[in-house]
Amino acid sequence: MAIFSRGFTGRPREAQPDLPPGQFLTEDFPVLSAGPTPTIAEADWSFTIKTELGATHSWSWDELQALPFEDVHTDIHCVTRWSKLATNWRGVSMDTLFADVESSYDYVMVHSTGGYTTNLPLEDILDGQAWITTEFDGEPLEPDHGGPARMIVPHLYFWKSAKWVRGITMQRSDAPGFWEQNGYHTYGNPWREERYS
Amino acid sequence: MSPRDWLVGTVVSATQQTPNAKSIVLDVPGWHGSTAGQHVDVRLTAPDGYTAVRAYSLASTGPGQQVELAVDLIDDGEVSPYLVEELRAGDQLEFRGPLGRWFVWKPEQTAPVQLIAGGSGVVPLLAMIRAHTAAGSSVPMRLLYSVRSPSDRFFADELVAASGVDLTLVYTREVPDGWPMAPGRVTKELIASTTTPATANPAVFVCGPTGFVEAVASALVDLGHDPVSIKTERFGGS
Numbered sequence: 303m304a305i306f307s308r309g310f311t312g313r314p315r316e317a318q319p320d321l322p323p324g325q326f327l328t329e330d331f332p333v334l335s336a337g338p339t340p341t342i343a344e345a346d347w348s349f350t351i352k353t354e355l356g357a358t359h360s361w362s363w364d365e366l367q368a369l370p371f372e373d374v375h376t377d378i379h380c381v382t383r384w385s386k387l388a389t390n391w392r393g394v395s396m397d398t399l400f401a402d403v404e405s406s407y408d409y410v411m412v413h414s415t416g417g418y419t420t421n422l423p424l425e426d427i428l429d430g431q432a433w434i435t436t437e438f439d440g441e442p443l444e445p446d447h448g449g450p451a452r453m454i455v456p457h458l459y460f461w462k463s464a465k466w467v468r469g470i471t472m473q474r475s476d477a478p479g480f481w482e483q484n485g486y487h488t489y490g491n492p493w494r495e496e497r498y499s
Numbered sequence: 500m501s502p503r504d505w506l507v508g509t510v511v512s513a514t515q516q517t518p519n520a521k522s523i524v525l526d527v528p529g530w531h532g533s534t535a536g537q538h539v540d541v542r543l544t545a546p547d548g549y550t551a552v553r554a555y556s557l558a559s560t561g562p563g564q565q566v567e568l569a570v571d572l573i574d575d576g577e578v579s580p581y582l583v584e585e586l587r588a589g590d591q592l593e594f595r596g597p598l599g600r601w602f603v604w605k606p607e608q609t610a611p612v613q614l615i616a617g618g619s620g621v622v623p624l625l626a627m628i629r630a631h632t633a634a635g636s637s638v639p640m641r642l643l644y645s646v647r648s649p650s651d652r653f654f655a656d657e658l659v660a661a662s663g664v665d666l667t668l669v670y671t672r673e674v675p676d677g678w679p680m681a682p683g684r685v686t687k688e689l690i691a692s693t694t695t696p697a698t699a700n701p702a703v704f705v706c707g708p709t710g711f712v713e714a715v716a717s718a719l720v721d722l723g724h725d726p727v728s729i730k731t732e733r734f735g736g737s
């Protein structure tokens with residue numbers, strides 16, 4: 303049973319859109335990171351997918367730019383409770399990057415500059431559900447929001463959308479990443495409020 | 500009880516910390532204590548069932564059935580004005596936690612500790628200072644604390660009295676009478692001259708408004724600190 307908060311009315315909420323439970327709308331773009339924001343030159347950036355067979359699939363910045371880019375219009379939901387609706391990103395679909403990857407493993411660990419990692423089921427990043435993005439709202443992605451390149455997986459809480467992304471390693475089981483070892487839920491579905499472990 | 504369950508605390512006291520901020524002490528039967536640096540989610544519920552939830556750091560630490568928060572009023576905010584202006588002793592408040600296992604300090608950590616706070620960002624760092632004192636730790640601990648003016652200091656008396664921590668105050672808008680420096684922001688030069696150098700390999704904790712944390716963390720990296728030794732908590736805003 304919820305406790306009512308004496309004297310609390312909250313913001314006017316006539317036109318509240320359909321948000322996941324416990325989320326509120328923001329026009330800002332807050333920053334959640336565990337450490338300093340790294341500065342990464344495009345020339346030094348690369349993205350690598352590694353499989354259990356030792357195969358690697360790598361792209362430099364220029365090679366990524368040569369792949370087909372998609373416009374992504376999506377809502378995003380941060381575990382710290384803010385949601386932003388109809389954000390605009392541009393990036394390369396994971397389906398494009400995984401086209402030639404052969405693996406029998408069902409999970410991935412996503413790696414970022416600075417040593418941060420996050421775990422995901424492979425099926426959650428394929429079929430038009432995840433991208434490596436380099437633009438937000440028509441501008442190059444700012445470093446504090448993960449630039450030069452950030453993975454986005456908008457159907458899960460936004461910490462799964464790894465900033466400063468560098469690569470993916472296939473893994474046999476759903477071993478937890480950095481965020482998940484530090485208190486966040488292993489899957490992170492905002493509609494089921496899977497915030498904390 | 501897991502950190503995911505909602506708990507109900509009863510407000511024991513709400514004390515003015517600055518003209519804009521209060522500390523709130525809650526009595527929470529069944530609370531198992533927390534590690535310094537952790538936070539809770541506070542949930543407010545309106546008569547029609549509408550709820551608003553925000554994160555607040557714990558100023559309290561260790562075992563015990565009382566928890567302490569300290570909240571700064573954000574002018575057009577939804578939750579902080581309620582906590583600062585409306586909530587009073589005897590009220591019930593719902594929250595869950597303790598949350599977060601990264602931005603924490605434990606007395607068994609042996610590296611020197613450098614704390615850097617802007618405004619209300621001092622709250623989780625005060626918990627670290629309290630944990631350090633409670634454990635009788637001999638690990639060197641320093642705090643660089645940036646506030647707008649002398650009256651904007653949170654926990655002013657306690658910080659001045661804390662013997663285990665070496666305190667440096669920086670005033671950004673207004674300094675006390677006779678203060679040797681003009682008001683100004685925390686710069687790289689100031690960090691270099693008032694904090695533990697990178698060569699001593701300190702564990703660094705930076706907390707405050709997002710813009711403050713961004714600026715300080717980048718300056719620390721420029722000054723040679725290993726990025727993995729810098730833990731940050733961004734409270735929001737610009």
Ligand SMILES: Cc1cc2nc3c(=O)[nH]c(=O)nc-3n(C[C@H](O)[C@H](O)[C@H](O)COP(=O)(O)OP(=O)(O)OC[C@H]3O[C@@H](n4cnc5c(N)ncnc54)[C@H](O)[C@@H]3O)c2cc1C
Pocket residue numbers: 330382538553554555556557569570571572573575576577578579580619622623708732733734735736737
């Ligand atoms: C892990 C964590 C711990 C926190 N601990 C504390 C704490 O100990 N004490 C404390 O006072 N706050 C703390 N905060 C901030 C707190 O969660 C709220 O964001 C803050 O109280 C504002 O909530 P609100 O509902 O009043 O404002 P909202 O209705 O959420 O926002 C109103 C406006 O204020 C802006 N805003 C939001 N937060 C801030 C901010 N911090 N500074 C300036 N502008 C802001 C918003 O962008 C928005 O434009 C913490 C945040 C996090 C993520």
